[in-house]
Amino acid sequence: MNALLTLLQGDKSAESVVPRTGYTAALTIACAAAMAFLAVFVLALALSAGRQAAEWEASLSDTATVRISAPAEMANVQADTVETILSQTPGIGGTRRLSDDEQALLLQPWFGSDLPVETLRLPILIDVTLTEDGPDVIGLRQRLAAEAPGAVYDDHGRWRAPMVDAAQGLRTLSLTALILIASVTGVTVALAASAAISANGQVIDVLRLVGAEDRYISRAFTRRFTLRTLAGAAAGAFLGLIAVALIPTVAGGGLASAVGFQGLEWIWPFLVPLAAAVLAFAATRAAAARRLKEAG
């Protein structure tokens, strides 16, 4: 921590002993910019995936549907029975029978808007709202089977779970990508720092000759590489934010339309350059320590 504070305070004399030019400067800045750009994208994806998973989980976990498929003359009777049973069941917050128009709306994506619902034999659907504790699903199913044999209680688990799993998988994948981006950034900066240190062997010889300690020599390189990475990553993150903001929004487009940052999530992309700088600081320090040790 002290080393980082010393670095932020700066030591112009230490920095000036290393020549400013060299391909490692451009390499470090370009790499940091590219990685920060990708990191902002992947962060947006990870946060959106997590948000979407939570949304799906929340929106579907407190509802259920009872579907009654029975001969026309029995369907309404069984629906009434189901509503009675549901009203008596602890854990059920409310019920609502879907009208023909609502069912037509549900089928619209597949059959179009001019579907003659009245000519089709559709099951009766009852939308069920659950309380926080929820019902005893096994007991409820048994009672429905006994008193309304055409009724099927669907807690949405069958299709809710894969969707939540998919969203969470996407988030895990995004976080893995973030770790890989951080690793590649660290390795690239460390390699660039090592190359710079090797290229400046004569400077290091002179510094040692006049009594420079390792930390002085290391600081000369660490500060420069940290600031270069910070500058490159800031530029990359800025471009990444613009790119994320330009992703077209599709109404009802699910995850694709939700990629971006919301509320406090906006802090994260601004932390990307800082994280890159801390990473560069650690990577350069380690590389410098290794090279100085090898040099003897």
Next chain:
Amino acid sequence: MADPSAIELTSAAMSYSGRTLFRDVSLQLAPGSFHFLTGPSGAGKTTLIKLCYGELQPTEGRVTFFDDDTGHMDRDTIARLRRRIGVVHQDCRFIDHLSVAENILLPVTVSGGNIERARSDMNDLLGWVGLQALADHRPPELSGGERQRAALARAVILSPDIILADEPTGNVDWEMSLKILGLLIELNRLGKTVLCATHDMSLIRQAKTRVSSRVLRLRDGAVELAGAEL
């Protein structure tokens, strides 16, 4: 208790890739003494000088600075010790993108010393070595003699106890050699311990007329005290 030797080598040996450069070398540089180190090319003069400021460690024996064994020191301790030792190499070893003044101030810079105060010392030193007009030049713009004098100014900016000079007159003409020798003698009169490696016997003879000095000769892997044959 006697003053400790500034630098002491005890039964030091140095081998590279199976070849023994020298062996069983013992010598003491008393504070304030002036020694020349001579011998044919390849005898190990530069290696011995490097042992004297901790750049190399002997393969056998030990080297001490003011009674501290360098074999037990880490790199940073040796670095701090070098601030008490001014080194002048034949190739001078400058940082070429820094000015002469910045190079001379480098020992102060790396040791975290007061740069403003050191600037005044540096101006005095530039006058002493006759390089005031070249302070803002880059080292590659200097002649061989000017580089050697700038290296000498850098070596003494921290007022070290010991001056180690490795062939400081190797790349300069006779007139400049005498000038550099004069500067080393002046430093010795100020109480600095001087060890100067050179193969130039004329320079050594010239020096012996002006300063009390000993001549160590590296020959056949051993160090001997040279006598009247000089």
